[in-house]
Amino acid sequence: MLLQKRAAIALGLRMCSTHVTKGPLIDTARPNADMAEFRKVFSKAKHIAIITGAGVSAESGVPTFRGEHEKWRKWMSQDLATPEAFSRTPSRVWEFYHYRRELVLNKKPSVAHLAIAECEARLKKQGRSVVVITQCIDDLHRQAGSKHVLKIHGSLLETRCMTCGEVTVNKRSPICSALKDKGAPGPDVPDAVIPVDKLPRCDESDCHGLLRPNVVFFGETLDSHILTKVEKEMETCDLCLVVGMSSIVYPAAMFGPRIASRGVPVAEFNTNVTPKTEYFTYHFQGRCGITLPQALAPHESEVF
Helix, strand or coil: CHHHHHHHHHHCECEECCCCCCCCCCHHHCCECCHHHHHHHHHHCCEEEEEECHHHHHCCCCCCCCHHHCEECCEEHHHHCCHHHHHHCHHHHHHHHHHHHHHHHCCCCCHHHHHHHHHHHHHHCCCCEEEEEECCCCCHHHHHCCCCEEECCEEEEEEEECCCCCEEECCCCCCCHHHCCCCCCCCCCCCCCCCHHHCCECCCCCCCCEEEEEECCCCCECCHHHHHHHHHHHHHCCEEEEECCCCCEECHHHHHHHHHCCCCCEEEEECCCCCCHHHCCEEEECCHHHHHHHHHCCCCCCCC
């Protein structure tokens, strides 16, 4: 498993681990929960990387697809989000993603999203930078006003043509007439079994290829251009925040620990400890909509 995880980091392969650390951390490795101390570190940071996961969007009402939401109908979500599943049953996979798209299209940024966006805009005026590296596939960071966002798992609101490769922002609701009112998640809901030619199709002239959600399925390689940008941010940041991440999806689960290995302070904001908590300098437990605005608020040393 260790070699597998190392390979995932090197290749940018999206993997999901079901292993979750339970029980208390060893006292000698317990991170600091002193917000005042963190605020001093924050006030001096010039290049801040904020790595976000599903917990940020959960506070906007977007299900995390873990725990009670881990199943859609009778299937595990990570079993549907694969290239093999899309190849075998594109109608079923499109129903699943149509359900998720419709959820996202009706959500607004959370307090945490807004705090991150406000911090980025404020610090930019001071010659400081904030980058958001997110696992989230919704558009809520952008809606909140964040400008520097690296979406490592793609976007629900984009499509990619399986034939010509064209990537397009697509916020149509429904995305196609055949999917209207489809995608209900109940365990007894039957598949719609939509013919492939009625599923979302490419608008490019002379193409009309089958579209897929422009997201990174499990087992696929992350976009190399995005990964290159992420690597650069991990090497140059002088403070990192890991917010709302389960830290079980690779390679993103290792971003925080890799930054910490350079001696850079890393602060985790989560409702619970995670498998990577022990690697970090700080851990602030609770809803990130409560802890994060306090952490990112203007420091008394800031010049306006």
